[in-house]
Amino acid sequence: MHKLRLLAVIALATGWAFGAAAQGTLRIGINEDPDALDPATNRLASGRQPLTAICDKLFDVSTDLDLVPQLAESYVVAPDGMSVTLKLRPGVTFHDGEPMNAEAVRFTLERNVTRTGSLRRSELTALDHAEVVDPLTLRLVLKEPQSSLLLINLAERAGMIVSPKASEALGDRFGTAPVCAGPYRFVERVPQGRIVVERYANYWDRAMQGPDRIEYMPITDSTVRISALRSGELQIAERLTPTDLPQLDADPNVNVVSAPDLGYHVIRLNTNNGPHGALLGRDVRIRQAINLAIDRNAMVHALFEDKYTAGNQFVNPSNPNYDTSHPVPERDVAASRRLLRAAGVPNLTFTLLVPPERERQEAAQFIQAMLSEAGITMNLETQENATMLQNGRRGQFEALFTFWSGRPHPDGNVFTHYSCTGPQNDSKYCNAALDEILVKARQTDDAAERQRLYRSANAILAEELPSLILWHRRTFTGVSTRVRGFVPHPDSTIRVRGITLQ
Incomplete structure (x- = not known):
């Protein structure tokens, strides 16, 4: 049996108190070199790791996905649901010494909406504007009564508050030297080498435990990450695969x-x-043919020892919002060939962009072999993940192999990717009926109605297939026995607060 610590029993004993004996340096192996360390524009999941140490959010989520206070101590939703009033934590400063107050929060939220290239815009569509009531009180005025969705989004990068002074000074270069109000301040970044942060002496939570210095080491190959972990060069290695x-x-x-x-x-x-987009976008039967040529269950069994779950929707099959009328499809090579002939492309050829990460490389080769049996040639082109996603935004791709780390609210798994104006809708897929459903799902707090709407959205996507969702992971993280206080989260982000080194 693998030495797994289940989430329910992972609360390990903590060590020394903040400011006590020196904790030294914690080295964390991350899956890839992140893109810009700017909460507004960061896209790669690997960027969330250092950003979470550098930038506190208004709220966080617990391992049970409940909202917990961070920079905001409390909130009150107006009786009509059209505003939310936040009370901010007193005595908080940014790493440049500037006060973290209501004006800084207002500035950050406005920046997230107006900054060129911001990926947080769709997460704040409910927000009309923010009003400073007093230095520690902010009123969020909403366009529609979507307070629950807005609050959960403020527990992600949309709620990471940046220093207005540093943002204005650095402009578009803020992501090269981020200044926030987290427990660690940015020190340096060596591209493809390391990202270094050090504990911020004036952090608001003086009792917080943690190492003095953290180095995030981008290592694409999980085998190399494991070797570094076993040798002691790393103390934590993220995103291990079942075969590791x-x-x-x-x-x-x-x-x-x-x-x-x-x-x-x-x-x-x-x-x-x-x-x-001309080839795969011209006829839905082409995309359906590709879909039917893939055996997801066989892939999960062969590559991941059944530790992942085969899937075909933006929530996993155990989620109440899953559309049970469109389950994970059985492979049907004959039907795939018929669809291709009907669409006029009996010998379909296209190119898949895939990053060098071993897990996706092996899966791409497995899919390539399955497609060939249906007369489909899928060429593989390896690109660094950041480059691949840039090409995705520019439309320089036919297909690309990516992953989404997931959000507690289903909206975070679907709206940004599939709504007509979604900032991460690289396919530029657009369906007015789907948009209407997704907007209604944002507006309701009725769980049964939201479930009905998301199942309807899933049904549309399962038919039109702007993307092929393949599996849902468990996250496996390697942790040195020197580490105390590490708790894994369903959002895959490493919280460094509370971690100590023996």
Whole structure:
């Protein structure tokens, strides 16, 4: 049996108090080199790791996905649901010494909406404007009564508050030297080398435990991350794959902890983003043929030892919002060939962009072999993840293999990717009926109605297939036995507060 620490029993004993004996340096192996460390524009999941240490949010979520206070101590929703009043934590400063107050929060939220290239805009569509009531009180005035959705989004990058002074001074270069109000301040970044942060002496939570210095080390190959963990060069290694785990079974110096994952792995198909969308976007039968040629269950069994869950929707099959009338499809090569002939492309050829990460490389090769049996040639082109996603935004792709780390509210898994104006809708897929459903789902707090709406949205996406969702992970993290206080989260983000080194 693998040495897994289940989420329910992972609360490890904590060590020394903040400011006590020196904690030294914690080295964390992350899956890839992040894009810009700007909460407004950051897209890669690996960027959330250092950003979470550098930038406190208005709220966080617990391992049970409940909202918990961080920079905002409390909130009150107006009786009509059209505003939310936040009370901010007193005595908080940014790493440049400037006060973290209501005006700074107002500035940040406005920046998230207006900054060129912001990926947070769709997460704040409910917000009309923010009003400063007093230095520690802010009123969020809403366009529609969507307070629950707005609040959960403020527990993600949309709620990371930045220093207005540093933002105005650095402009578009803020992501090269972020200044926030988290427990660690940014020190340096060596591209493809490391991101270094050090504990901020004036952090508001003086009792917080944590190492003095953290180095985030981008290591794409999980085998190399494991070797570095076992040798002691790393103390934490994220995103291990199921096939990595046997190597750690007999190692007395490493534990493996896991948590269910909120997200999904997905092949995005270009349906309408420039000339590269002409082939896969012209006839839904082409996308349906590709879909039917893939055996998700066989892939999960062969590559991931059934530790992941085969899926085909933006929530996993155990989620109440899953559309049970469109389950994970059975593979049907004959039907795939018939659809291709009917669409006029019996010998379909297209190119899939895939990052160098071993898990997606192996899955891409597995899918390539399955598609070939249906007469489909899928060429593979390896690109660094950040480059691949840039090409996705520009429409320079036919298909790309990415993953979404997931959000507690289903809206976070679907709106930004599939609504007509979604900032991460690289396919430029647009369906007015789907948009109407997604907006209604944002507006209701009735769980039964929201479930009905998301099942309707799933039904549309399962038919039109602007992307092929393939599986839902468990997150596996390797942790040195020197580490105390590490708790895995369903959003895959490493919270460094509370971690100590023995």
